[in-house]
Amino acid sequence: MATFSTTQLSLYTSNPYSNAFPPDPISLSKAQQLKEPSHPRCLQYVKTVVPKGGNRRVRRLIKSRVKRNSQAFGERCKKYRKEVLRKRRIYRDLQEKRDGLIARAAAKVAAQVAAKYPRALSEAEAESDVEGEKKTMPEEAIKGKLKKKLEEFNLKMKRKSTQQTPT
Incomplete structure (x- = not known):
């Protein structure tokens, strides 16, 4: 047969375990602290049965x-x-x-x-590819085009920098 332990739970609190073990008051003497607390005089507490884990x-x-x-x-x-x-x-x-x-x-x-x-x-x-062979421009022509583009870019940047007004 299973063994059960009993605990006292409060009906009127939100947490059922909050009043199960009330904190001991600090002002009591050692003898008063060791003494068993008296049972409540109203039906505020109910005994519940909690099964032990050995079953x-x-x-x-x-x-x-x-x-x-x-x-x-x-x-x-x-x-x-x-x-x-x-x-x-x-x-x-x-x-x-x-x-x-x-x-x-x-x-x-x-x-x-x-x-x-x-x-x-x-x-x-x-x-692009023409009959399996690539027609590419000679290196000098490529360098000339790049120099021309670079000069145009530099001129454009100079114009932009001179056109800006100081704030």
Whole structure:
């Protein structure tokens, strides 16, 4: 047969264990502190039965409760994992769609530039593969173009710096 311990619990407090062990007053003498407290004169306290953990049946009940809780936890984990995978799929699809839109926009801009500047397109074609051989400009021509671009850039920067008014 199972053994039970009893504790006194308060009916009128929010925490049932708050009045189970009232704090000892400091002003009492040692003899008064060791003396048993008198029982309450009203029905403020009720005795409750708390089973001890040594009982096999109680342990079995607790074990089944733990098992049920772990199964519920596993189901919650599966649900969460499914949700995460679904969101990843959605994000990947959106990323692919965004990449496609960017590629289309870049192709559109390239077509507009080619229509606006046909000479630039013909130079790019001249530098591309022609019958397996690459037609490249000589190094001196490339250096000359780069120097010219650098000089234009420097002139532009000088103009900008002179046009700015001090604040």
